[in-house]
Amino acid sequence: MHMPYAIHALELGPMENFVYLIHDRSSDTAAVVDPAWDVDQVIALAEREGARITDILLTHSHHDHINGIEAVLTRFDAQLHLLKAEAQFWGRELQRPTLHHGGDPIQLGETPIEVLHTPGHTPGSACYRIQDQLITGDTLFVFGCGRCDLAGGNPEQMYTTLRRLRAGLPAHTRIHPGHNYAEKPTSTLEEQIEGNPFLGFERVSDFVHYRMHEHDRIRSTPYRPVHGPEAFS
Numbered sequence: 149m150h151m152p153y154a155i156h157a158l159e160l161g162p163m164e165n166f167v168y169l170i171h172d173r174s175s176d177t178a179a180v181v182d183p184a185w186d187v188d189q190v191i192a193l194a195e196r197e198g199a200r201i202t203d204i205l206l207t208h209s210h211h212d213h214i215n216g217i218e219a220v221l222t223r224f225d226a227q228l229h230l231l232k233a234e235a236q237f238w239g240r241e242l243q244r245p246t247l248h249h250g251g252d253p254i255q256l257g258e259t260p261i262e263v264l265h266t267p268g269h270t271p272g273s274a275c276y277r278i279q280d281q282l283i284t285g286d287t288l289f290v291f292g293c294g295r296c297d298l299a300g301g302n303p304e305q306m307y308t309t310l311r312r313l314r315a316g317l318p319a320h321t322r323i324h325p326g327h328n329y330a331e332k333p334t335s336t337l338e339e340q341i342e343g344n345p346f347l348g349f350e351r352v353s354d355f356v357h358y359r360m361h362e363h364d365r366i367r368s369t370p371y372r373p374v375h376g377p378e379a380f381s
């Protein structure tokens with residue numbers, strides 16, 4: 149079924165963040181995912197598209213994903229969405245946010261968005277599914293995944309989260325990550341299952357060791373695909 153929406157990506161700021169604009173064409177409303185850095189560019193994009201920003205979706209509360217919230221709110225009366233678990237972890241006073249649980253629907257005009265709870269990078273990290281597209285924040289990168297050694301990180305949870313994404317979503321699902329850490333900005337789940345080393349582990353202990361002790365020693369950006377068992381030896 150054709151859905152009347154478009155997802156636009158802007159790479160902004162010194163940490164190669166992707167800020168996404170989900171535009172529902174039926175209502176000409178838009179949601180900004182992780183507003184940060186140069187919000188003027190996000191607003192200019194929305195204006196070019198003829199869309200009014202009505203919602204802000206957060207994948208998680210790290211500074212590089214949220215430092216543009218106020219700049220959006222001074223221009224638009226937008227509703228802020230995040231997982232309740234992330235709001236509790238963050239501890240910041242927020243003005244009437246909508247606090248979600250995993251599986252909740254968000255309706256943007258005629259475009260349905262599903263909130264997935266994907267802990268591991270932070271306790272309340274979220275991915276947002278729009279039909280066969282998935283905005284993944286710092287949970288899943290193209291050929292990488294979010295680090296689990298910062299406050300609130302948990303590699304065992306990340307292992308479970310990635311297994312669930314792998315098992316629960318169609319292979320053709322398009323991945324839109326929170327940072328531009330590879331040689332291309334997006335990928336499919338199928339391509340990630342084949343070449344993302346973090347999706348290849350069968351044992352949680354192997355995943356945890358690789359994420360916490362091996363990975364950053366042996367790989368650097370731009371991440372390239374890793375094939376075969378040598379990746380996990």
Ligand SMILES: [Fe+2]
Nearest residue numbers: 208210269286
């Ligand atoms: Fe982060």
